[in-house]
Amino acid sequence: MNEIQTGAPASTSDTPEKADGAAVEIKAASVSIGDVNLLNNIDIRLAPLCVTGLIGPNGAGKSTLAKVVARQLSLSSGECRLDEKPYDAFGARDFARRIAYLPQSIPVATGLTVHELVRTGRYPWHGALGQFSADDRAAVDEALAITGMDKLADRSTDTLSGGERQRCWIAMLLAQQASVLILDEPISALDIRFQIETMNLVRSISRMRAVSILIILHDINLAARYCDEIVALKEGRIAWRGPAASLIDPAVLEPIYDVRMTVHTAGVVKLAFPKLAD
Numbered sequence: 001m002n003e004i005q006t007g008a009p010a011s012t013s014d015t016p017e018k019a020d021g022a023a024v025e026i027k028a029a030s031v032s033i034g035d036v037n038l039l040n041n042i043d044i045r046l047a048p049l050c051v052t053g054l055i056g057p058n059g060a061g062k063s064t065l066a067k068v069v070a071r072q073l074s075l076s077s078g079e080c081r082l083d084e085k086p087y088d089a090f091g092a093r094d095f096a097r098r099i100a101y102l103p104q105s106i107p108v109a110t111g112l113t114v115h116e117l118v119r120t121g122r123y124p125w126h127g128a129l130g131q132f133s134a135d136d137r138a139a140v141d142e143a144l145a146i147t148g149m150d151k152l153a154d155r156s157t158d159t160l161s162g163g164e165r166q167r168c169w170i171a172m173l174l175a176q177q178a179s180v181l182i183l184d185e186p187i188s189a190l191d192i193r194f195q196i197e198t199m200n201l202v203r204s205i206s207r208m209r210a211v212s213i214l215i216i217l218h219d220i221n222l223a224a225r226y227c228d229e230i231v232a233l234k235e236g237r238i239a240w241r242g243p244a245a246s247l248i249d250p251a252v253l254e255p256i257y258d259v260r261m262t263v264h265t266a267g268v269v270k271l272a273f274p275k276l277a278d
């Protein structure tokens with residue numbers, strides 16, 4: 001997997017321009033199912049050039065919030081705005097040009113090759129006749145190359161390993177060239193090399209394409225290292241938010257996870273670990 005090379009490929013007249021950096025604003029968001037409150041009064045803003053890490057214990061509401069931002073789940077109360085307009089102002093295709101979502105559970109079998117699956121990321125950008133343009137082809141080739149999936153382009157997705165499948169879906173998302181990326185645990189199945197390369201890629205995309213990124217992570221050390229801002233959820237509420245550089249501190253982490261923590265310093269890098277029992 002390589003560092004991202006250039007900006008979006010040059011547009012031709014039959015495909016729309018890539019949407020400019022978009023900002024998402026979620027205000028006073030609550031989600032209830034029956035009498036269970038999954039999210040309570042959440043405010044969050046995703047801005048271009050910013051990687052926001054969403055952390056917190058299992059069941060805290062992270063995936064629920066990701067689904068809300070990706071318009072997969074409706075709010076019980078509150079509002080979602082994209083570029084200062086309510087989500088309802090966007091049709092499905094318009095929305096997909098702006099916001100791309102990688103769910104936590106990706107389908108195991110699609111019956112498509114890697115190349116065919118990544119091509120589906122271009123759907124929102126097809127011209128009026130639905131024809132695949134030079135821009136579409138360039139976006140797919142670039143997405144395959146920077147995720148290292150070009151070597152497996154002709155393989156059936158049904159035969160991929162868990163990590164390869166995760167990279168394949170990341171490639172499809174990159175081909176979509178949206179201005180906002182919502183990534184729910186995108187590195188959970190990746191080995192350490194691909195974890196680091198994916199996090200580097202996420203940062204590069206944020207910087208080079210002015211993309212707004214929300215990424216759910218369980219690895220707090222990677223979150224501190226690669227994100228700009230952190231939002232920590234606990235029991236459906238925001239337990240802490242702040243710059244990623246302030247995360248690795250027992251005073252911050254212990255109340256979020258209810259685990260005693262210890263911090264080790266290697267050079268200028270601080271790493272947090274659970275404290276072992278004496």
Ligand SMILES: Nc1ncnc2c1ncn2[C@@H]1O[C@H](COP(=O)(O)OP(=O)(O)OP(=O)(O)O)[C@@H](O)[C@H]1O
Pocket residue numbers: 033036038056057058059060061062063064065
């Ligand atoms: N449709 C639903 N009906 C009832 N409860 C639900 C529903 N969907 C989610 N929940 C509950 O809401 C809570 C938050 O779930 P969510 O998947 O958002 O957590 P999470 O922080 O992403 O957890 P994890 O780290 O384990 O993936 C959980 O307790 C879950 O069981």
